Amino acid sequence: MKIFIVALALLSSNAVFAWGNNGHRVVGEIATRFLDVDVLVKAHKLLNGQSLAQVSTWPDEIKSEPATYQYTFNWHYTTWQTEDHDHSENDETTSTGFLLKSINEQLAVLRDPKATDVQKAFSLKFVVHLIGDIHMPLHVGNGTDQGGNFCKVTYMGQPTNLHAVWDEGMIDFLKLSFTELAKFVSEGKSVDDFSVIRSGTVVDWALESKNIVPTLYPADVIPSPEPMSIRTYCKKDVLAEEMPKLSYEYAYKFVPVMQKRLYAAGVRLAMLLNQNLK
Numbered sequence: 001m002k003i004f005i006v007a008l009a010l011l012s013s014n015a016v017f018a019w020g021n022n023g024h025r026v027v028g029e030i031a032t033r034f035l036d037v038d039v040l041v042k043a044h045k046l047l048n049g050q051s052l053a054q055v056s057t058w059p060d061e062i063k064s065e066p067a068t069y070q071y072t073f074n075w076h077y078t079t080w081q082t083e084d085h086d087h088s089e090n091d092e093t094t095s096t097g098f099l100l101k102s103i104n105e106q107l108a109v110l111r112d113p114k115a116t117d118v119q120k121a122f123s124l125k126f127v128v129h130l131i132g133d134i135h136m137p138l139h140v141g142n143g144t145d146q147g148g149n150f151c152k153v154t155y156m157g158q159p160t161n162l163h164a165v166w167d168e169g170m171i172d173f174l175k176l177s178f179t180e181l182a183k184f185v186s187e188g189k190s191v192d193d194f195s196v197i198r199s200g201t202v203v204d205w206a207l208e209s210k211n212i213v214p215t216l217y218p219a220d221v222i223p224s225p226e227p228m229s230i231r232t233y234c235k236k237d238v239l240a241e242e243m244p245k246l247s248y249e250y251a252y253k254f255v256p257v258m259q260k261r262l263y264a265a266g267v268r269l270a271m272l273l274n275q276n277l278k
Helices: 008-012 020-033 037-046 058-064 066-075 099-111 117-135 162-173 178-186 191-197 202-216 248-276
Strands: 152-155 158-161
Touching (some): 020 117, 037 117, 058 117, 066 099, 066 117, 117 202, 152 162, 158 162
């Protein structure tokens, strides 16, 4: 048997992105539609005329400047162990990620009347992005496989990893622009749906993601001698025959889940900005 070599960037990358560019833009686009007029004006001014969709990807783009922004790199995720019932920012450490803490800290800056416009613009960009991140299930991971980045699969015949399937693969496969996808995921929502989505806290939304995570992993192609939490296709060297082949069946099952998470993120982002952007 020959070892199936996946593109080096896919196997060795330590970057953890959520939703990809279009997914984050969808969240920003949806949120814009629900902003109070005065909040929209404030955001527009702080961002020098840029939209929430435009700035939504900036916190990922600055990862190309680690000398300046490396301190923000672990803001994008939080590790919520499967066996843990409770989780809060007080449980977060450098190794687990600071997603919950970072959201709360950046919201505090938006509320602070003493914060400068530069500080608020920075925090606004991160709030837009991190609310997207917390709704991407694999950014509330179990800490064993870097949010699915170590889990090698094929998607629609192409070698990739489980995280990439979720951050870009399923979105890109729909062949919709971010404005089209924002409209698509917003259709058919009732007043009751809207009310339910707006309920809860940041921790509650993280719990939603945490509860989704175990359902996302396809079964081992070859049974693993390790515990189920360590899947055969999530180890260092993976043979071609060990990689789950994800295709239309996986998309049919999980694209609706992905769409619900994007819509919820947009609605909740607008709610937070309406409450905190002062």
